[in-house]
Amino acid sequence: MKLFRLLVLVFPALAFGADFSKDVAPIFERACQSCHHAGTSTPMSLVTYNDARPWAKSIKERVALRDMPPWHLDKTVGIRHYKNDRSLTDAEIATIVKWVDAGAPEGNKADLPAPLTFTADNVWYIGKPDLLARTDKDFKMYAKGPDWWIDQYGDIALTEDRWIKAMEVKPSNPKVVHHAVLYAIEPDAPAGTPETGIQLTEFAVGKYGDIFNENTGRLLKKGTRLRYDMHYFAIGSxxxxxxxxxxxxxxKGVVPKYQVRSIPIRNFPNDELEIPPNSVVRTDGYYRLTRNARIDAFQPHMHMRGKGMTLEAIKLDNTTEILSSVDHFDFNWHINYIYADDVSPLLPAGTVLHMIGVHDNTAANKRNPDPSAWVGFGERSVDDMVQVWINVVYLDDAEFKQALEARKPKLVTRSGI
Ligand code: HEC
Incomplete structure (x- = not known):
């Protein structure tokens, strides 16, 4: 009985049943509607009861598997707080499952939360831009056929180097764009930089640009060419x-104190990747921090056989700490997991970052197009990759010490003592 009461406290829906208006609509407002509303590239709107009802079965399945909302971290290990976390709690998942199992009832319309309003599509979420740049050419997507991955390019009209405070990229026609990743091909990139450029930002439904912390930015160099790594899908016309x-x-002339750098950690020897048929393969990569660093974000990159990726820190005292781990990677989503300010890893120079990638080339991987194929490194999505991008801000010794101090729990004393 006690256990039942406890369960009811945690999952109120267990005892009282769940209906759309009272229980489910608030969850959809928080976690689904920013993507699932009319005019976006998602398969359906989840704004009204009538929008959502026909999808009940699929909703239960996707939510219970933690495929939706897209957030693929193992929530039981590593750092737990992220600025852009849109995942559901166990209690929210239980509520949705309960609602579907009860026949997806509407409930009383009077219980609906106030509806959200969605900004018109021509507005930039980052605010008024200082500069716009676009792809050289329009791309024509056929009416029918498989998804298409293609690079598009464009220049930027910059007469001098500038520091980016915020950026946002978006398609003119979101109905056919699954996602786009934007890369900067710099005129004077240092040796070792991939010819395909360094990642700047991306478009995916539900991503509203990048706004850097105060006094933190990224340098955009005059003469940079932009590469848009596009994923299109056909919609019948x-x-x-x-x-x-x-x-x-x-x-102009203001240089932010902290520079965000996007560092890729890849496997060693570089890009040697072999995934035999019907096998699960683990690959490791290492990166030694030569300066004190704050890690602001983590973004795994693999292709269709990608299953999981873990980033850990091998510390100076030879202990190892898991920072983040994605345990159900989905190639359709390029998610940048952004650490909350009070938990972003602060790592002294000499720390070694360790990437562990897992590829699943068996039939158990539902995104695997062909478990009998040998797969190696390559740009095409039927080839594979293993790398993690991290956003790093370097700190000098004084800044590093100060950042560590600021994290220490404050001593609470009674007044007057
Ligand atoms: C970041 C944007 C985003 C968020 C947030 C999001 N979705 Fe989705 N959802 C998509 C996209 C895009 C697709 C289609 C591609 C795919 O299946 O991955 C999709 C597909 C789905 C599907 C599959 C529909 C089908 O074809 O059967 C369901 C069900 C779904 N979402 C439910 C939800 C629910 C419920 C939530 C909130 C709890 C949610 N989604 C949050 C973007 C999002």
Whole structure:
């Protein structure tokens, strides 16, 4: 009995049943509607009861598997707090499952939360841009056929180097764009930088640009060419699309104190990857921090056989700590997991970052197009990759010490003592 009461406390829906208006609509507002509303590329709107009802079975399945909302971290290990966390709690999942199992009842309309309003599509979430740049050419997507991955390019009209404060990229026709990843091909990139450029930002439904912390930015160099790594899908009629990127800069002459750098950690020897048929393969990569660092974000990159990726820190005292681990990777989603300010890893120079990638080339991987194929490293999505991008801010010794101090729990004393 006691256990039942406890369960009811945690999962109120267990005792009282769940209906759309009272129990489910608030969850959809928080976690689904930013993507699932009319005019986006999602398969359906989840705004009204009538929108959601026909999808009840599929909703239960996706939510219970933690495929939706897209957030693929193992929540039981590593750092737990992320700025862009849109995942559901166990209690929210239980409520949705309960609702579907009860026949997906509507409940009383009077219980509905106030509806959200969605900003018109021509507004930039980062605010008024200082500079816009777009792809050279429009892309024509056929009416029918498989998804299409293709690179598009564009220039930026910059007469001098500028520091980015915020940026946002978006398609003219979101109905056919699954996602787009934007890369900067710099005119004078240091040796070792991939020719395909360094990652700047991306578009995916539900992503609203990147706004850097105060006094923190990224340098955009004059002469940079942009590569848009596009994923299109067909919707039954021919469509065209171009991409636009909006930048907000620090004022001319202002150099933010902290520079965000995007560092890829890949496997060693570089890019040697072999995934035999019907096998699960683990690959390791290492990166030694030569300076004190704060890690702001973590983004795994693999292709269709990608299953999991873990980033851990091998510390100076030879202990190892898991920072983040994705345990149900989905190639359709390029998620940048952004650490909350009070838990972003602070790692002294000499710390070794360790990436562990797992590829599943068996039939158990539902995204695997062909478990009998040998798969190696390559750009095509039927080839594979293993790398993690981390956003790093370097700190000098004084800044590092200060950042560590600020994290220490404050001593609570009674007044007057
Ligand atoms: C970041 C954007 C985003 C968020 C947030 C999101 N979805 Fe989705 N959802 C998508 C996209 C895009 C697809 C289609 C591609 C796919 O299946 O991955 C999709 C597909 C689905 C499907 C499969 C529909 C089908 O074809 O059967 C269901 C069900 C679903 N979402 C439910 C939800 C629910 C419920 C939530 C909130 C708890 C949610 N989604 C949150 C973007 C999102």
């Amino acid at each position: 021919e469509q065209s699309n171009y991409m636009t990127v909006a930048f907000q800069f620090y004022p």
